[in-house]
Amino acid sequence: MQRKTLGEMLRRSGSEDIPPCDYSFPSNATQMVSLLSAFKSAEAGVHISLAESLLEGDASAAIALSSMAGVAARQGALLRIHANSNASFASFETPLSATWAYNLALGFVQPGSCPAELPIPTLPVLYLNNATAGFARPGSSVPFAWGDAGKAAASRAGKPLFIGWVNQVDAPMYTPLTWDHDGFGVTRVPTDLSGTAFAVLTTQTGLTSVDELTRATLAGPVIVCLVQ
Structure with missing residues (x-):
């Protein structure tokens, strides 16, 4: 229906x-x-x-x-x-x-099974603990990883990397990423998140809406289920 x-x-x-x-x-x-x-x-x-x-x-x-x-x-x-x-x-x-x-769904699509290609940007995949959906505790340090496409996007940006967090109706939050320039980094989960959040890799902070952050996404999103 x-x-x-x-x-x-x-x-x-x-x-x-x-x-x-x-x-x-x-x-x-x-x-x-x-x-x-x-x-x-x-x-x-x-x-x-x-x-x-x-x-x-x-x-x-x-x-x-x-x-x-x-x-x-x-x-x-x-x-x-x-x-x-x-x-x-x-x-x-x-x-x-x-x-x-759209990009979250693409991670589970069988190759070649879509009869039509949508005019929507395809973003590099972002992983939390080697998965595109995972659990995290607010205030804890968590590892993120991104593949070759994400590494290329980060290299082109040539700026410090951040994880942008979208949670409930609040403006996006940003945490600095300590990364090894080889597609792997660690950051701390903001302490006041709860429920479900979406996290993306970006170089821009201060963006105040989901649409703005979407346009500035280098890789992601990943679904983060917050554990209290």
């Missing part, structure tokens, strides 16, 4: 419906539940961002997207309860740009 509604929104805006890709997910049940919980946070976040962008132009679409965000949030809470975790530590869901959501 949600996919049908999204397709109708696209057609109403003059765009074509997007055919689905094939995906590969972990076969381990524990890993699968953890990943689905993280992805439900991402789903809620991108619906919130899209709804905000449509509020003035298409009120009915904005309402539908907000409703989908609420459903995704409840599903994520049920998955966390199933994993013997708290339903939520957060007061708000965290917004996610369409570019970030």
Whole structure:
């Protein structure tokens, strides 16, 4: 039903419906539940961002997207309860740009399975503990890594690197990255994060919106589930 509604929104805006890709997910049940919980946070976040962008132009679409965000949030809470975790530590869901959501999904797409290529930038992958979704405790030091494409982007930038953190409805936060110039670095998780955050590699600080930080992203995002 949600996919049908999204397709109708696209057609109403003059765009074509997007055919689905094939995906590969972990076969381990524990890993699968953890990943689905993280992805439900991402789903809620991108619906919130899209709804905000449509509020003035298409009120009915904005309402539908907000409703989908609420459903995704409840599903994520049920998955966390199933994993013997708290339903939520957060007061708000965290917004996610369409570019970030697309790049998160690409990490699980089976090569060659997408019938259509979307006109959305493809970003280098960022890893937290060798995964694109992971757990971290506020205030702790955590390792990030990025591959050859990320190294090339960082080299071209030629500036100090930072991790940009997006969490709930707050402005992005930035922490300096101690890195070895070979695609690996360590930073400290901000102490006042909770719930789910999205982290990216960037050289710019002071950007105050998700859209601004998206345009300045060198690699990422990675989903960070905060452990209290």
